[in-house]
Amino acid sequence: xxxxxxxxxxxxxxxxxxxxxxxxxxxxxxxLYWYRQSLGQGxxxxxxxxxxxxxxxxxxxxxxxxxxxxxxxxxTLTIQRTQQEDSAVYLCASSLVGLNTxxxxxxxxxxxxxx
Amino acid sequence: xxxxxxxxxxxFIQEGEDVSMNCTSSSIFNTWLWYKQxxxxxxxxxxxxxxxxxxxxxxxxxxxxxxxxxDSFLNISASIPSDVGIYFCAGRKDSNYQLIWxxxxxxxxxx
Numbered sequence: 001x002x003x004x005x006x007x008x009x010x011x012x013x014x015x016x017x018x019x020x021x022x023x024x025x026x027x028x029x030x031x032l033y034w035y036r037q038s039l040g041q042g043x044x045x046x047x048x049x050x051x052x053x054x055x056x057x058x059x060x061x062x063x064x065x066x067x068x069x070x071x072x073x074x075x076t077l078t079i080q081r082t083q084q085e086d087s088a089v090y091l092c093a094s095s096l097v098g099l100n101t102x103x104x105x106x107x108x109x110x111x112x113x114x115x
Numbered sequence: 116x117x118x119x120x121x122x123x124x125x126x127f128i129q130e131g132e133d134v135s136m137n138c139t140s141s142s143i144f145n146t147w148l149w150y151k152q153x154x155x156x157x158x159x160x161x162x163x164x165x166x167x168x169x170x171x172x173x174x175x176x177x178x179x180x181x182x183x184x185x186d187s188f189l190n191i192s193a194s195i196p197s198d199v200g201i202y203f204c205a206g207r208k209d210s211n212y213q214l215i216w217x218x219x220x221x222x223x224x225x226x
Contacts, residue, residue: 004157033213042121042203042218043158056213091157103148104214106157 002026004107006092012113013082021077021110025094032075033104034067035091043091049075082114121204121217129225134191136220138204146207147180147187148214153200161202162189191222199224 005024013019025032034046045059049069060066064082069075079086089111093104119138128134138147146165150158162173164180164187171178175192187206191198204217 040221043216045213045216048213093157103160103163104158106159108155108157 004092004094004105006090006107006110008110009108010111010113012115014115015084016081018078018080019082019112021079021090021092021112023075023077023092023094023107025073025075025092026105027073029094029096029105030072031095031097032069033093033095034075034077035093036061037089037091037109039088046077046090079112082112084114087112087114119204119206119215119217121220123220124218125221125223127223127225128194130194130196132194134194134198134222135188136202136204137186137188138206138217139186140206140215141185142208143184144187144206144215145184145209147178148205148207149176149178149187149189150203150205151200152203152219158203194222194224196224198222 007022032049035043036046037043047054047067048056051072052069064080067077089109091106091109093106095104119140121138148163149161151161152158161176162171162178167180167184168182169180177190179188181187199222201219201221203219205214207214
């Protein structure tokens, strides 16, 4: 696609439910990143994919968080048994190659609200 | 996680004023990036810096890669209403490290 596409753009869920957030990166971009941004805060790194593998998942805050990427393209971030502190905007970004290049292209984010 | 020290945290300015913000670190970086985030959007890259001392402009924006490689500056000249948003710096130490992000500078233009 022309840009990084994320869905849903907004998700309201009840505490304890599972949610899935989807990211469709720019076509041909091998690297994919998930970040979390709480209200008024900076970007918190969650996980990095190169192709389908995740060499760096050090930012995932707990084992309730997982992510996968298939076909070197679409990625899904899953949050199980959501908690109120999971409420944030989840941003996905992609880049042409890996960590040693500058430009990350971001999607518009998925805003998650856990009631 | 590790963050860069970005300041100021927020700025209230008049339209037409010049703006300066910076990021500092105790570590040496090989790459400095400046992003802008509009409300409800993802960050967009403004300027990328790859060499110590480098000064790069993008329209009314000018960014510099500090000579010590531990800091970077972003200046906006003659601010206009569409400049409002959050500006993030990001740095990379070397090709094996991910980007490290500043906490952002929120720019607000007084009516």
